[in-house]
Amino acid sequence: MAEISGILARVRERKPLVHHITNWVTIYECAAITRAVGALPVMAHAEEESAEMAGISGALVLNIGTLTPQIVSSMVSAGRMANAKGVPVILDGVGVGATKLRTEKAKEIMGKVKLAVIKGNRSEIGTLAGAKAETKGVEAVSVEGDLDAIAKKLAKASGATVVITGKRDVVASPSGEVYNIDNGHEMMGRVVGTGCMAASMIGAFCAVEKDYAKAAAAALACFGIAGELAAKRAKAPMAFKSALIDEVYSLGEDDVKRMARVEVIG
Amino acid sequence: MAEISGILARVRERKPLVHHITNWVTIYECAAITRAVGALPVMAHAEEESAEMAGISGALVLNIGTLTPQIVSSMVSAGRMANAKGVPVILDGVGVGATKLRTEKAKEIMGKVKLAVIKGNRSEIGTLAGAKAETKGVEAVSVEGDLDAIAKKLAKASGATVVITGKRDVVASPSGEVYNIDNGHEMMGRVVGTGCMAASMIGAFCAVEKDYAKAAAAALACFGIAGELAAKRAKAPMAFKSALIDEVYSLGEDDVKRMARVEVIG
Amino acid sequence: MAEISGILARVRERKPLVHHITNWVTIYECAAITRAVGALPVMAHAEEESAEMAGISGALVLNIGTLTPQIVSSMVSAGRMANAKGVPVILDGVGVGATKLRTEKAKEIMGKVKLAVIKGNRSEIGTLAGAKAETKGVEAVSVEGDLDAIAKKLAKASGATVVITGKRDVVASPSGEVYNIDNGHEMMGRVVGTGCMAASMIGAFCAVEKDYAKAAAAALACFGIAGELAAKRAKAPMAFKSALIDEVYSLGEDDVKRMARVEVIG
Numbered sequence: 001m002a003e004i005s006g007i008l009a010r011v012r013e014r015k016p017l018v019h020h021i022t023n024w025v026t027i028y029e030c031a032a033i034t035r036a037v038g039a040l041p042v043m044a045h046a047e048e049e050s051a052e053m054a055g056i057s058g059a060l061v062l063n064i065g066t067l068t069p070q071i072v073s074s075m076v077s078a079g080r081m082a083n084a085k086g087v088p089v090i091l092d093g094v095g096v097g098a099t100k101l102r103t104e105k106a107k108e109i110m111g112k113v114k115l116a117v118i119k120g121n122r123s124e125i126g127t128l129a130g131a132k133a134e135t136k137g138v139e140a141v142s143v144e145g146d147l148d149a150i151a152k153k154l155a156k157a158s159g160a161t162v163v164i165t166g167k168r169d170v171v172a173s174p175s176g177e178v179y180n181i182d183n184g185h186e187m188m189g190r191v192v193g194t195g196c197m198a199a200s201m202i203g204a205f206c207a208v209e210k211d212y213a214k215a216a217a218a219a220l221a222c223f224g225i226a227g228e229l230a231a232k233r234a235k236a237p238m239a240f241k242s243a244l245i246d247e248v249y250s251l252g253e254d255d256v257k258r259m260a261r262v263e264v265i266g
Numbered sequence: 267m268a269e270i271s272g273i274l275a276r277v278r279e280r281k282p283l284v285h286h287i288t289n290w291v292t293i294y295e296c297a298a299i300t301r302a303v304g305a306l307p308v309m310a311h312a313e314e315e316s317a318e319m320a321g322i323s324g325a326l327v328l329n330i331g332t333l334t335p336q337i338v339s340s341m342v343s344a345g346r347m348a349n350a351k352g353v354p355v356i357l358d359g360v361g362v363g364a365t366k367l368r369t370e371k372a373k374e375i376m377g378k379v380k381l382a383v384i385k386g387n388r389s390e391i392g393t394l395a396g397a398k399a400e401t402k403g404v405e406a407v408s409v410e411g412d413l414d415a416i417a418k419k420l421a422k423a424s425g426a427t428v429v430i431t432g433k434r435d436v437v438a439s440p441s442g443e444v445y446n447i448d449n450g451h452e453m454m455g456r457v458v459g460t461g462c463m464a465a466s467m468i469g470a471f472c473a474v475e476k477d478y479a480k481a482a483a484a485a486l487a488c489f490g491i492a493g494e495l496a497a498k499r500a501k502a503p504m505a506f507k508s509a510l511i512d513e514v515y516s517l518g519e520d521d522v523k524r525m526a527r528v529e530v531i532g
Numbered sequence: 533m534a535e536i537s538g539i540l541a542r543v544r545e546r547k548p549l550v551h552h553i554t555n556w557v558t559i560y561e562c563a564a565i566t567r568a569v570g571a572l573p574v575m576a577h578a579e580e581e582s583a584e585m586a587g588i589s590g591a592l593v594l595n596i597g598t599l600t601p602q603i604v605s606s607m608v609s610a611g612r613m614a615n616a617k618g619v620p621v622i623l624d625g626v627g628v629g630a631t632k633l634r635t636e637k638a639k640e641i642m643g644k645v646k647l648a649v650i651k652g653n654r655s656e657i658g659t660l661a662g663a664k665a666e667t668k669g670v671e672a673v674s675v676e677g678d679l680d681a682i683a684k685k686l687a688k689a690s691g692a693t694v695v696i697t698g699k700r701d702v703v704a705s706p707s708g709e710v711y712n713i714d715n716g717h718e719m720m721g722r723v724v725g726t727g728c729m730a731a732s733m734i735g736a737f738c739a740v741e742k743d744y745a746k747a748a749a750a751a752l753a754c755f756g757i758a759g760e761l762a763a764k765r766a767k768a769p770m771a772f773k774s775a776l777i778d779e780v781y782s783l784g785e786d787d788v789k790r791m792a793r794v795e796v797i798g
Contacts, residue, residue, distance in 0.1 A: 017668055019669070023309075024290050024309070024556050025293050026294060027556055028557055028560065028561070028724065029294070031557050031724045032723075032724050032769065032770065035723075035724050035769065036768075036769055036770075040668065040669050040670075041724065042627070042630070042670055043555070043557050043597070044598065044627070044631065045600070046599060046600040046633060048600070048633045049632070049633035049634065052631045052632065053631055056630070056669075057669070065309070066309055066310065066311060067312060068311070068312040068314070069312070069314060095308070098308070098319065098322070099315040099318045100315070101314045101315035101318070102315065136283055136306065137283045137307070137308030137319070137322075138306075190301065190515075191298075191301075192294065192297045192298050192301050193294070235516075236302075236512030236513075236515045237301065237302055237511065237512060237515055238298065238507075238509075238511045239512055241770075242508065242770040242771060242774065243770075245768075245769065245770045246768030246770050247768075249722075249768045289575075290556050290559055290575070291560055291563050291575050292560060294560065295560070332575055332577060332578075333578060334577070334580070335578070335580060361576070364574070364585065364588070365576065365581040365584045365585055366581070366584065367578060367580045367581035367584070402549055402572065402588070403549045403572050403573070403574030403585070403588075403589075404572075404574055456567065456781075458560065458563045458564050458573065459560070501782075502568075502777075502778030502781045502782055503564065503568055503777065503778060503781055504773075504774040504775075504777045504778050505778055508774065
């Protein structure tokens, strides 16, 4: 996919504001990766301002990692304003399937806000797609069925691009395109917050590329390549996390062209 | 104590889910150390899901570092579910003695939830044990009396294992056993979050070892050893924090056997 | 300004408690820099304890980066207690001008609490001073007029010392003194949280120096010098952030004397 480095270049040039209503665990990491890739992060969860902030943003990232009903209400307000202004909304369904609240609230957001991208690991997306799946806390345990098919099914049903992150990332558009992204490194699965950071990257890319499936695939390729580069110099999780964000910051467009492993299969 | 490396090995093998309702300052560090030691962290503070999440967890860590009455109410719900399911509950009494709210709410939790472990620094535990003590913010200033005796007294009164962290860590079981752990490095006292991370380690170890005093002593020995190893390569707090978590990740069972300095004195 | 290293030395000697009611993005970084410079951080946002904690503190830092009306109410309680006890209060107006809520709530705090220092970037302070200004999320886009004059105007109108951070930092006292601080490095603008950390540094310095303009100028000089030293060994944002905090920790009083670039121009 030749456009990946071009989308990255546009993020760096346009510096879109990426508004997050996110969790309290990885909120710094979400901001840091957004800044590192060249966009401008902002976090504003109060219902009294979340919609106004969404209205001036280039993308809105909703992450339910430490949700409360009050925060979800603010997400819906922000999401509706984003919809009204044509701002893409990304939902990261952290922990869907682990508790009733997470599953219900993810579905509530899907029902009330038109989403550009729904992202999760295989059991989170599996749960939303109606597959048999098990989530343990915020970790995927299992899902029945083929991931490409699950992503396609949920994309078609929801009208949103669907992203399943994992060893191989899968991106499915509502119109039936599927991307497989084979960049990344196993250390990314051992660090707290890589999933959340991936959603922030997708937000930044969707702010500058209207083909959201392409934007998501490009974001995941860049993030995965940064992970591969980080793994060359960091062997433990905290050193790796720092290196990962810094490699996103330093990522050369030539590295992206040379290293991207994205296949369009749909 | 020969079992320390065995308990660590069990954490890594079983990967227990450790649910946290914790503070907003060190929440990432709590998740990171939990993951680094081989367990799976999850953070879910909404009262609508905290009990459900506690019910599927291997341990529950309650940390009152940035408490509100609402969060404490959610802690009690989660704690009661944990009690019903036999899941060990660890209370980290951050700042007890500094404000009325912290002292009262710690006592409220102790009254409503059966705790496996109550942890704090010397002035926090001193306050709960009824000793004359002074806490400045979240720092221990002073406590009157012998720490082993204070820990034993509170353990007996509360029925929980009591942990006092400091240069020498003290662990006292309700049945009168006392452990002294002399691992650690003075840099650990200069980094924000080491106390909170110690509670997360204790949670992970209690998830796989029913003798909670032994589990806590083992967790503190491993954490202290990691601190000693980290101090060899990091001389300032942020570098040290990163190294500390990474040394927990890399900790060899042989290092544990060779370096542990745990004395059973009760 | 010869006193800079002396003020730093007093922070390290007296270890003042610096109470924060701050945002959830950079709360760890605020605590870490406070600790690194030699003070003791505490974070307590519950209205049931924020005033009590403020009353035993050496300084109170209010940061509206992720404000809610409830948090602002707690800030006001804490601020009033600080006023009653003579504890200096620092307001960091994060995102003022970006949303109505931020601008209104900053003004509400200014109306209800006597502030020692009001801090922001050029568009945040410009907005509060009544200049034409644009803020994008939490980033300054533009402000009309001379920064020294804007700072002086707001200082005179508010009775507080006013700090504008940027490539050149400006500090104006209510009595008309103006400091320009030319320490710092452009990497500081690429890292999430440097503005918030600067406010924490100012809090620590105001806790030991009653001339708040001098304290703020000294804090910004020290922070900027640490940034210059950090830039010598770190070229990407996460490595730089870690190095920045660690250089504050290691900062030699001789380095401060040799490297400080503070000009009194008012």
